[in-house]
Amino acid sequence: MTDEKPDETARHRAKMEKRKAVQDAEVASKTIEKKGLLIVNTGPGKGKSTAAFGLALRMVGYGRKVGVVQFIKGAWSTGERVVLEKFGDLVEWHTMGEGFTWETQDKARDIAAAGKAWEKAKALMADPEMALVVLDELNIALRYDYLPLDEVVETLKARRPDLHVVVTGRNAKPELIEAADLVTEMTLVKHHFAAGVKAQEGIEF
Amino acid sequence: MTDEKPDETARHRAKMEKRKAVQDAEVASKTIEKKGLLIVNTGPGKGKSTAAFGLALRMVGYGRKVGVVQFIKGAWSTGERVVLEKFGDLVEWHTMGEGFTWETQDKARDIAAAGKAWEKAKALMADPEMALVVLDELNIALRYDYLPLDEVVETLKARRPDLHVVVTGRNAKPELIEAADLVTEMTLVKHHFAAGVKAQEGIEF
Numbered sequence: 001m002t003d004e005k006p007d008e009t010a011r012h013r014a015k016m017e018k019r020k021a022v023q024d025a026e027v028a029s030k031t032i033e034k035k036g037l038l039i040v041n042t043g044p045g046k047g048k049s050t051a052a053f054g055l056a057l058r059m060v061g062y063g064r065k066v067g068v069v070q071f072i073k074g075a076w077s078t079g080e081r082v083v084l085e086k087f088g089d090l091v092e093w094h095t096m097g098e099g100f101t102w103e104t105q106d107k108a109r110d111i112a113a114a115g116k117a118w119e120k121a122k123a124l125m126a127d128p129e130m131a132l133v134v135l136d137e138l139n140i141a142l143r144y145d146y147l148p149l150d151e152v153v154e155t156l157k158a159r160r161p162d163l164h165v166v167v168t169g170r171n172a173k174p175e176l177i178e179a180a181d182l183v184t185e186m187t188l189v190k191h192h193f194a195a196g197v198k199a200q201e202g203i204e205f
Numbered sequence: 206m207t208d209e210k211p212d213e214t215a216r217h218r219a220k221m222e223k224r225k226a227v228q229d230a231e232v233a234s235k236t237i238e239k240k241g242l243l244i245v246n247t248g249p250g251k252g253k254s255t256a257a258f259g260l261a262l263r264m265v266g267y268g269r270k271v272g273v274v275q276f277i278k279g280a281w282s283t284g285e286r287v288v289l290e291k292f293g294d295l296v297e298w299h300t301m302g303e304g305f306t307w308e309t310q311d312k313a314r315d316i317a318a319a320g321k322a323w324e325k326a327k328a329l330m331a332d333p334e335m336a337l338v339v340l341d342e343l344n345i346a347l348r349y350d351y352l353p354l355d356e357v358v359e360t361l362k363a364r365r366p367d368l369h370v371v372v373t374g375r376n377a378k379p380e381l382i383e384a385a386d387l388v389t390e391m392t393l394v395k396h397h398f399a400a401g402v403k404a405q406e407g408i409e410f
Contacts, residue, residue, distance in 0.1 A: 012312040032402040039408070041252060045389040047259075051252035054259030059407040061284030079266030086291055107217040131407060164408060181397040182408075184250040189388035197237040197386065202264040202336060203244070203369060 036163040037181040038156055042139060042172035045186030052134045052166045053080055059164075060087045064131035067124035070095040071117045071169075072137040077205045092127075094120050114146035125159055132164040139169025142176070153179050241368040242386040243361055247344060247377035250391030257339045257371045258285055264369075265292045269336035272329035275300040276322045276374075277342040282410040297332075299325050319351035330364055337369040344374025347381065358384050 039055075041048035053076065056066045068084075070076060073095050084091045096117030118141075124133045141147050153175050159165060167176065177183050199205055244260075246253035258281065261271045273289075275281060278300050289296045301322030323346075329338045346352050358380050364370060372381065382388050404410055 009312060026398075027403075030398060030401050030403040032400070035397070035402050035405065037397055037402070037405060037408060040394075042394075043392070045391075046387060047246060047252055047256035047389050047391070050259035050263070051256040052259075054252075054255035054257075054262070055408065057259065057262055057288045058255070058282065058284035061287035062407050063287075064407060077263065079263035082266035082268075083262045083288075107214060164405070177394065180395060181400065181402065182251060183394035183396075184252050185392040185394050186250075186252070187248070187390040187392055189245075189247075189382065189390050190385060192240070192242055192386040193231075193235060195237070195386065196235050197240050197242070198232075198235040200240065200242060200369070202267050202269060203242060203260065203387075 034162055035181070036159060036161055036165070038159070038179060039164065039166040040139075040172050040176060040180045040183045041166065041168045041186065042170060042177075042183065043185035043187055044170055045188040046191075047186050048168040048170075049076065049136055051184075052136060052168050055166060056091070056132060056134050057083065059132045060084075060090045062131075063090070065089075065127070065129045066091050066132045066134070067127065067130050068093045068134040068136060069117050069121045069124065069138075070136045071114060071141045076136065079202060079205075092124060094124075096120055110144070111146045114141040117141070118147050118152065122155060125155070125163060125165065128160070130163060132166065134166045135168070137169040138167045139172045139176070142173050143169075143171045149173055149175055152176075239367055240386070241364060241366055241370070243364070243384060244369065244371045245344075245377050245381060245385045245388045246371065246373045246391065247375060247382075247388065248390035248392055249375055250393040251396075252391050253373040253375075254281065254341055256389075257341060257373050260371060261296070261337060261339050262288065264337045265289075265295045267336075268295070270294075270332070270334045271296050271337045271339070272332065272335050273298045273339040273341060274322050274326045274329065274343075275341045276319060276346045281341065284407060284410075297329060299329075301325055315349070316351045319346040322346070323352050323357065327360060330360070330368060330370070333365070335368060337371065339371045340373070342374040343372045344377045344381070347378050348374075348376045354378055354380055357381075 041051055056068060059066050084093055096113060121133065121135050124130055142149055142152060156165060157179050246256055261273060264271050289298055301318060326338065326340050329335055347354055347357060361370060362384050
């Protein structure tokens with residue numbers, strides 16, 4: 001493809017120079033150097049917990065401490081466990097919840113489990129060495145009113161200024177989105193379940 | 206919360222039993238046991254590459270081999286590298302691309318880099334031990350027509366039946382979405398850049 005016409009090459013370069021100027025201006029417009037972000041991964045699509053897991057791993061790769069509380073048991077699997085255990089003390093991981101609410105069929109037990117998980121979450125967030133705390137499927141507990149929304153949102157807002165927190169799960173509450181710095185909605189465009197394919201090891205679990 | 210009225214508890218249980226029956230029926234309706242999935246993470250939101258990274262790590266956690274080709278340099282960072290290197294031979298990782306096209310400003314170089322990356326991708330997909338191949342930011346190369354779309358889509362469709370492939374990047378081509386098994390669109394709901402906050406270590410890079 002080195003036989004490209006010189007004027008096309010020049011045109012491409014000019015266009016990209018312009019684009020780079022826009023990018024550079026955008027970067028320069030940001031003035032807040034360091035801020036712990038409240039990140040919410042929500043929506044019906046895939047990747048909410050997986051992206052949180054990826055983020056946790058990246059942070060660990062920088063040698064920073066990460067805490068995870070799973071509000072629903074089973075959302076993370078053997079694969080995740082093996083990987084996180086490689087990093088020893090850098091990762092503190094708690095599976096506090098029971099299964100999904102339609103598995104337990106016991107509301108009182110679900111509420112008690114959510115309460116315990118939230119206590120653990122607060123303890124992790126209070127640890128001054130934590131760089132990132134993942135509250136996996138917290139949105140589910142909030143959606144079913146298993147936890148007091150006001151208290152949860154206020155506690156998250158009052159976190160240490162440089163602490164990153166990632167909350168995952170469908171149906172994030174508007175109050176949480178309002179308090180968040182970065183919100184991504186994972187939308188389902190197409191799913192192999194619809195084509196009759198079962199959950200695959202390493203992908204779904 | 207154990208002072209809940211018995212009839213409310215029963216109502217909750219009945220509702221959840223019904224919901225579980227729906228879930229179980231859905232699971233039972235799936236008959237294809239094992240299939241290598243073509244997964245596409247696209248959209249303007251965050252988490253496309255991070256979720257792919259998380260998926261790769263989970264697969265490695267199961268002791269399966271993973272290959273990664275980065276079509277754009279810089280999309281993955283030091284954090285990712287440190288983590289992946291922990292797994293030695295289970296991960297084969299190639300950064301083939303140059304920077305973003307507005308960084309290089311050289312179309313011929315970008316096309317050559319994309320071609321080389323695609324050759325590497327084909328080699329990884331041909332390795333019978335690979336369980337998952339991540340083609341990070343391939344969508345960008347396709348969007349700028351740096352690679353022949355037809356050939357790429359045909360090659361992906363002709364992959365080994367149990368090989369999972371994850372393609373990331375904005376603006377996935379309709380032909381790729383058509384060929385895919387699982388497509389997630391990451392939508393940006395809210396971003397801290399808009400509030401003047403710079404990219405944060407461990408989060409953006």
